[in-house]
Amino acid sequence: MATGSRVTRPRSSVWLSERKAPKRKGDQQPVGLDHVKIIAATVRLLDAEGLAGFSMRRLAADLGVTAMSVYWYVETKDHLLELALDAVMGEMALPSEAVQPAEQLEHLPTEPRDWREQLRQLTSEYRKLLVRHPWLSPLLGEYFNIGPNAMAFSNAAQRVMRNSGLPDDKITSALSLVYQFVYGFSTIEGRFSALCRTLGVTQDELLQEVMSSVEERPEFDESRKTMEASRGQTVEETRNREFTIALDFAIAGIEALRDAP
């Protein structure tokens, strides 16, 4: 949770309030800051130091400016984080079949791919995004995620799922199953890889270390059995395999209940 709010309270989104003073009239020379620069610096700092390492004062220092200057452009820290969230949401390549007609530059006569391929692309993009920006996960849980890029992603996801032929009243369930899985899975993956980067060890080394510090405990029995199955594989191989199979389960389930309800 952002530390700015002591108590959970009605917090309106940036996207539901007027943006602060982004207008710069005519050909007047910009002196230093602006929205784009601030958001870029925010994302850079979040990538480098993590959510806990980010502060308004630290950001201002990075921008070579006094602590309070940023507040001219941005109402609160929360609003800034919402803007950063939506900015990186725009990094995903959405499947062309799921982009609304109005957004498509031209109608290519290519055969639309299988919905399962579209789903695999979209989930893979989402996964990579969450791993690339580990600070994104907690923010997605914190805000409404109704910025333009977040909405474009959400719309694409809904269109892809609609392409499965599932009846309308089961779309949200299928979407929820798939995207909550990808979110949780990728959040863990991102945290683990960030931790390794910080510690300066490989993922396989850290896994070894964690294993050996827990393995003598008797309660660990069940997990040991489970992990025997992935012996001899790297962490990355195991994870990719696990991700693919889990998605296969979801797709198989959706098709099974679609075809025989």
Added chain:
Amino acid sequence: MATGSRVTRPRSSVWLSERKAPKRKGDQQPVGLDHVKIIAATVRLLDAEGLAGFSMRRLAADLGVTAMSVYWYVETKDHLLELALDAVMGEMALPSEAVQPAEQLEHLPTEPRDWREQLRQLTSEYRKLLVRHPWLSPLLGEYFNIGPNAMAFSNAAQRVMRNSGLPDDKITSALSLVYQFVYGFSTIEGRFSALCRTLGVTQDELLQEVMSSVEERPEFDESRKTMEASRGQTVEETRNREFTIALDFAIAGIEALRDAP
């Protein structure tokens, strides 16, 4: 993220370090605090004020004690939160079929239920827990979750999934699919209901309000279509239905790929 650590760094778990001074020798009169009291007060405060409203100073005030007294019993705020996490993880009723033999008081000659029933019980317990304690979700993402109660839950989950007859090398995928879904779904549910409690409105009222403030936006088109399907139902009905169907998808997928790999 806990605000205590500026930067992500190697943070050992409470469960991997010696516990702090819980020993009280003989019949000496306890003066005031102890682990149990502190953890109980922590959970109470977290339930009442949320994670953002919790602070060591606030906790101390609740306990009628100076800010630093708690540090005699607990090393850091993070350790305390880990203890609170494991404490509430013990609130779940684990399916008897998934409790290890040593833990069972006696072997009742009852027929073991279908693995799908066991799974539905366990996921339902997990869901209710996450909704009851909305602060739990971020903490689960933050720590290693290797306390005794967290381990018991994890072991139960693994046993249930093993009861499905799935081959060993697909167990983790199935577990991941199911539990990441329940985690994400219930996290959102818990946050929404907590927000309603704070605002003093019903869930249906808040949904109405959020809808009407976004519905004129053109990007909202796809979501409107999706939500038509649940017209005339309460938020709670819609959510329970969505949860059940998503779990049905997962179960169907697991059985489909188990029987025809």
Added chain:
DNA sequence: ACCTGAACACCGTTCAAGT
């Protein structure tokens, strides 16, 4: 053994003031 008080190095944010 257990608790206190003062202090340190941080926060987000307000507000009056400068240019």
Added chain:
DNA sequence: ACCTGAACACCGTTCAAGT
């Protein structure tokens, strides 16, 4: 219009001191 400086009300935690 844009930026600064000082100040306020908070944090988690250290450390020397009290009983």
